[in-house]
Amino acid sequence: MEAAKSKSVVVIGGGASGFFAAIQAATLNPDAQVIIYERGPNVLGKVSVSGGGRCNVTHACFDPHELIKNYPRGGKSLIGPFTKFGPTETIKWFKDRGVELKTEDDGRMFPITDSSATIIDCLLASAKKLGIEIHTSEGLNHFSYNDESSKWNLKMNSGGELNADYLILAASCSSLILKRLEELSIKIAPLYPSLFTFNCNDNFIGDLAGVSVEEVIVSILHLKIKTKGPFLITHWGFSGPAILKSSSIAAVDLADFNYNFDIAINFLPSYNSESLIVKLNDIKSLWAKKQVSTISPFESISKRLWSRIVERSQIETKFNWADLSKKHLNALASNLLAATFKIEGKSIFKEEFVTAGGVDLNEIDFKTMRLKKLQRIYVVGELINVDAVTGGFNFQNAWTTGWIAGSSIASSLDFAREALS
Numbered sequence: 001m002e003a004a005k006s007k008s009v010v011v012i013g014g015g016a017s018g019f020f021a022a023i024q025a026a027t028l029n030p031d032a033q034v035i036i037y038e039r040g041p042n043v044l045g046k047v048s049v050s051g052g053g054r055c056n057v058t059h060a061c062f063d064p065h066e067l068i069k070n071y072p073r074g075g076k077s078l079i080g081p082f083t084k085f086g087p088t089e090t091i092k093w094f095k096d097r098g099v100e101l102k103t104e105d106d107g108r109m110f111p112i113t114d115s116s117a118t119i120i121d122c123l124l125a126s127a128k129k130l131g132i133e134i135h136t137s138e139g140l141n142h143f144s145y146n147d148e149s150s151k152w153n154l155k156m157n158s159g160g161e162l163n164a165d166y167l168i169l170a171a172s173c174s175s176l177i178l179k180r181l182e183e184l185s186i187k188i189a190p191l192y193p194s195l196f197t198f199n200c201n202d203n204f205i206g207d208l209a210g211v212s213v214e215e216v217i218v219s220i221l222h223l224k225i226k227t228k229g230p231f232l233i234t235h236w237g238f239s240g241p242a243i244l245k246s247s248s249i250a251a252v253d254l255a256d257f258n259y260n261f262d263i264a265i266n267f268l269p270s271y272n273s274e275s276l277i278v279k280l281n282d283i284k285s286l287w288a289k290k291q292v293s294t295i296s297p298f299e300s301i302s303k304r305l306w307s308r309i310v311e312r313s314q315i316e317t318k319f320n321w322a323d324l325s326k327k328h329l330n331a332l333a334s335n336l337l338a339a340t341f342k343i344e345g346k347s348i349f350k351e352e353f354v355t356a357g358g359v360d361l362n363e364i365d366f367k368t369m370r371l372k373k374l375q376r377i378y379v380v381g382e383l384i385n386v387d388a389v390t391g392g393f394n395f396q397n398a399w400t401t402g403w404i405a406g407s408s409i410a411s412s413l414d415f416a417r418e419a420l421s
Contacts, residue, residue, distance in 0.1 A: 007029075007031070007032050007033065007165045007166070008032065008033040008034075008035065008163070008164050008165050008166070009022070009025045009026075009032055009033070009034045009035070009164065009165065009166045009167075009168065009409055010035050010037065010152070010154060010162070010164035010166070010167055010168070011034070011035065011036045011037070011168045011170055012037050012139075012140045012167070012168065012169050012170060012171045012177070013036075013037075013038065013039075013169065013170035013171035013172060013174075013381070013383075014036050014037070014038030014040075014042075014043030014044065014134065014136065015038075015043070015044060015045070015046055015047070015170060015171075015172060015381060015382075015398065016044065016046065016047055016123075016381065016395055016398035016399065016402070017170045017380040017381025017382070017397075017398035017399070017401055017402035018036055018038075018168065018170030018171075018380070018381070018402065019036065019043070019044065019123045019127060019402070020123075020380075020398065020399050020402030020403050020406065021168045021170060021378070021380055021401075021402035021403070021405045021406040021409075022034050022035075022036050022127065022132050022168070022402075022406065023123070023126050023127060023130060023132070023406065024402065024403050024405075024406025024407055024410065025166075025168075025405075025406035025407075025409045025410050026127075026130035026131065026132050026406075027130060027406075027410075028406070028407065028410030028411075029409075029410045030130070030131075032409075032410075033133075034130070034131075034132045034133070035132070035133040035134075035135065036127070036132060036133065036134045036135065037135050037138045037139065037140065037156070038134070038135065038136045038137075038138065038139075039137070039138065039139030039140075039157070039171065039174075040136065040137070041136055041137050042136060043124075043134060043136060044119075044120045044123060044124075047116055047119055047120055047123075047395075048116050048117075048120060049116070050116060050395070051108070051110060051116070053115070053116050054110045054111070054114045054115065054116060055110060055111060055115075055116035055118070055119045055120075055395075056108050056109070056110060056390075056391065056392040056395065057090065057094065057101055057109050057110060057111065057119060057392060057395055058087045058090045058091070058101070058109045058392045058393075058395060058396045058399070059087060059107050059108060059109060059391050059392040059393055059396065060087065060103045060107045060108075060109055061087060061107060062086065062087055062088055064078070064079050064082035064083050064086060065079065067082055067086065067087070067393075067396070068082070070388050070389050070391065070393045071386060071387065071388045071389075071393065071397070072194075072248055072249045072251065072356070072387065072388070072389070073189075073251075073356055073357075073385055073386060073387055074361055074384065074385055074386030074387070074397075075386075077361045077364075077366050077386065078366070078386065078397065078400065080366055080367065081366055081400045081401060081404055082396075082400060084400075084403075084404060085399065085400045085403045085404065086396070086400065087109070087396060089403075090396060090399050090400075091109070093399075093403075094111075094119075094122060097122050097125075097126060098122070099111055099118055099119065099122050100112045106229075106241075106391070107391065108391050108392050109392055138156055138157065138158055139156065139157045139171075139176075140154055140155075140156060140157070140171070140176075140177065141155050141156060141157045141176070142154075142155040142180065143155070143167065143180060145374065145375055145376075145377075146163075149163065150165070150375070150376070151163040151164060151165055152164045152165075152166075152167040152376065152377065154167070165376065166376045166377075166378070166409045166412070167376060167377045167378070168377075168378045168379075168380060168405050168406075168409070169181075169377065169378065169379045169380070169383055170379075170380045170381050170383060170402065171383060172355070172381070172382045172383060173191055173355040173357065173358050173382055173383060174383070175191075177383070178191075178358065178359070178383070181359065181371075184373070184374060185373060186359060186360070186363050186371060186373065186374070187359075187360035187362070187363055188357070188358065188359060188360060189356075189357040189358060189359075189360050189385040190357050191355050191356070191357035191358065192251045192252055192255045192355065192356040192357055193247075193251065193255070193346065193348070193355060193356070194247060194248045194251040194354050194355060194356040194387050195244045195247055195248050195354050195387075195389075195390055196244070196247045196346040196347060196348055197234065197236070197237060197238060197239040197243055197244070197247070197346065197347045197348075198237045198238045198239075198243055198246075198247070198263070198343045198345075198346060198347075199236050199237040199259075199343065199344055199345035199346060199347055200236075200237035200238060200341050200342065200343055200344065201237075201342075201344060202341050202342065204308055204312055204339075204341070205233055205235075205237065206308065207304075208233045208304055208305060208308060209233060209234055209235045210232075210233070210234075211232075211233045211302055211304055211305050212230060212231060212232045212233070212240065213230070213231045213267055213300055213301065213305070214230055214300050215228060215229060215230060215231075215242075215269055215300070216228070216229070216230075216231040216242055216265055216266055216267055216269065217242070217265070217266040217269045218231070218238075218242045218243060218245075218246050218263055218264075218265055218266075219263060219264040219265075219266070219338075220246055220250050220253075220254075220261060220262075220263055221261070221262040221263060221264060221340070222261070222262070223250055223253055223261075225246060225249055225250050227242050227243075227245040227246045227249065227389075228242060228269060229241035229242035229245060230242060231243065231265070233305075236347055237343070237347070238263075238265075238341075238343075241390050241391070244389070244390045245389040245390060246263075247346070248354075248356075248387065248388065248389045248390070249389065251356045251387070252356065254346070259343065259344070259345050259346045260342075260343065260344055260345070261342075261343050262340055262341070262342055262343065263340070263341055263343055264338045264339065264340045264341075265338075265339045265341065266336075266337050266338060267298075267300070267301055267305075267309070267336050267337070267339070268298060268300070268301075268336050268337060271336075271337065272337075273333055273337060276333045276336060276337060277329060277330070277333055279297075280329045280332060280333060281329065283297045283321060284321045284322065284324055284329070287320075287321045288320065288321050288322040289320055289321075289322065290320060290321055291317075291318070291319070291320055292310055292315055292319050292320065292321055292323075292324065293306070293307045293310045293311070293315070293317050293319075294307075298336075301336075309332070309335050309336060309339070310332070312335050312339065313328065313331040313332045313334075313335050314328075314331060315328050315331070315332065354382055354387050354388075354394050355382060355387065356385070356387045357385055358382065358383050358384050358385045358386075359371075359379045359383055359384045359385060360385055361384065361385055361386070364379060364384060366404075367404075367408075368404065368405070368408035369401050369404050369405035369408060370405075370408060376412075378405040378408065378409065379405075380398070380401040380402045380404075380405050381397065381398040381401055381402060382394070382397075382398070384401070386401075
């Protein structure tokens with residue numbers, strides 16, 4: 001029994017996946033010593049800012065085969081893990097600990113308190129109850145395996161050293177850790193930013209910062225990539241779920257373009273060119289004596305945005321609807337259904353920013369999250385080459401892979417305990 005108590009599980013990274021791995025390992029093996037090390041001053045930083053401070057915990061998508069469609073990279077590898085621990089299990093896990101989640105119209109799930117503090121408090125309380133040690137401002141500088149002792153030797157940035165029977169790497173896309181894994185013959189997929197906003201210097205933006213549209217279709221020209229969702233105009237360009245989803249799906253290609261590319265925006269997805277021309281002609285008849293630029297005829301398009309679309313269509317401000325020619329109506333339809341913009345750079349969307357790339361999927365046993373080539377070392381969360389579109393999917397990857405790693409280590413500890421008995 002004493003030998004079992006001496007087993008240690010060290011988790012590097014105090015984020016969502018790291019906490020879930022630590023909690024699961026400690027839950028199933030209360031005799032194990034479980035320690036979390038976080039390089040930054042605070043744990044669960046992304047949980048805190050996710051969803052505008054509300055924490056988008058997961059998504060109401062319960063079929064693993066449908067769920068993986070939201071992962072541009074790594075989705076197929078997650079079918080098995082999601083079958084074991086998916087959104088259904090995530091909801092239950094938090095409910096069992098007193099946290100109720102709610103589902104919004106778009107499928108995103110948040111705590112009913114609309115506060116990320118609820119999730120953070122839950123994770124911290126669970127860790128404390130299990131006796132998990134948490135050390136902040138303490139990062140990992142080097143790690144190596146000792147075959148004689150069957151332990152990992154860890155050198156910390158404080159200068160301290162410790163040994164671990166089991167090592168879980170959950171430190172997001174730490175370049176230092178990934179470099180060390182490469183030295184240990186682990187293949188690493190190149191890193192690329194994902195979930196970022198688009199910079200645009202078009203005069204169209206002008207004073208429209210803050211204007212949003214409930215649903216648009218964003219097309220990245222030349223890539224045949226289309227995404228649908230809410231859209232937001234910012235001081236620097238374009239944001240919102242439709243843009244973030246585009247940046248995620250096309251992350252590698254956009255990096256190759258050096259973030260200079262063209263997009264088209266459809267502000268009225270429920271129309272096609274033919275039906276929209278009919279609609280505009282109807283409005284022209286009904287509103288013949290009304291000034292075109294002053295009132296938006298479409299509920300989803302604000303007056304400010306409508307006025308700019310009219311201007312972009314080269315329709316004079318003084319024109320009434322009766323003054324519009326066929327050419328004017330065609331230009332208006334074109335700018336409503338396929339307004340093109342040149343994108344010149346990206347900006348990090350701080351709340352949801354993730355990184356594509358990381359530990360190559362073929363290096364990982366997804367039944368355990370263990371690295372196939374190395375002993376007693378596991379990789380979870382964003383450190384692996386899995387990333388998703390916005391909507392709670394990246395957190396689900398964190399919960400799932402962390403849970404599996406923690407469960408796998410617990411099984412290994414049980415095996416060791418039986419062998420010693």
